[in-house]
Amino acid sequence: MKNVQKGFTLIELMIVVAIIAILAAIAIPAYQDYLIRTQVSEGAVLTDGAKTAFAEFYSNKGTMPTSNASAGLATDTSISGKYVSKVAVAASVITATFGNEANTKIANQTFVLSPIVNSGSLGWTCTKSTVDPKYLPTSCRP
Numbered sequence: 001m002k003n004v005q006k007g008f009t010l011i012e013l014m015i016v017v018a019i020i021a022i023l024a025a026i027a028i029p030a031y032q033d034y035l036i037r038t039q040v041s042e043g044a045v046l047t048d049g050a051k052t053a054f055a056e057f058y059s060n061k062g063t064m065p066t067s068n069a070s071a072g073l074a075t076d077t078s079i080s081g082k083y084v085s086k087v088a089v090a091a092s093v094i095t096a097t098f099g100n101e102a103n104t105k106i107a108n109q110t111f112v113l114s115p116i117v118n119s120g121s122l123g124w125t126c127t128k129s130t131v132d133p134k135y136l137p138t139s140c141r142p
Contacts, residue, residue: 032103033134033135035103036103036105036106036135037135037137039083039098039102039103039106040098040106040111040131040135040136040137041137042081042082042083042084043081043083043084043087043096043098043111044096044111044137045081046079046080046081046084046087046096047087047094047096047111047113049073049079050068050071050073050079050087050089050094050113051094051113051122051124053065053071053072053073053089054071054089054094054115054122055122056072057070057071057072058115058122064092064115065089065092066089066090066091066092067089067090068088068089070089071089073087073089076088076089080100081100082100082101083098083099083100083101083102083103083106084096084097084098084099084100084102085097085098085099085100086099092114092115093112093113093114093115093128094112094113095110095111095112095113096110096111096112097109097110098110098111098131105132105135106131106132106135109129109130109131109132110129110130110131111126111129111131111136112126112127112128112129112130113125113126114126114127114128125140126139126140
């Protein structure tokens with residue numbers, strides 16, 4: 001009589017489990033970074049309205065606004081999202097502060113947009129942001 005092996009041996013199953021564990025060890029941190037970048041992008045989106053109000057104020061007055069009220073925006077805490085606790089215009093910059101449900105790596109960090117005047121029009125830079133550069137939008141990375 002001939003014995004026919006059916007199924008996998010224990011060593012084969014252990015190798016498969018080890019391979020899956022190695023793949024998970026690589027994928028989970030990459031996925032966490034992706035999630036944090038999506039949370040930072042909420043800050044970029046919420047500052048878009050402030051950028052418009054800021055540019056309109058600059059176009060009309062020729063100076064930079066110094067507060068949300070002077071830019072014609074709602075109070076800083078009323079401009080918020082799931083991960084952003086406030087968006088403020090102060091000292092001629094727009095700042096989105098992360099809080100609420102933001103990842104601990106960006107909690108209480110800021111996404112800062114500073115204006116650059118180019119022949120009467122405004123451009124924006126995020127060099128003063130305290131968020132780790134690897135989480136910033138592509139246009140803000142050095």
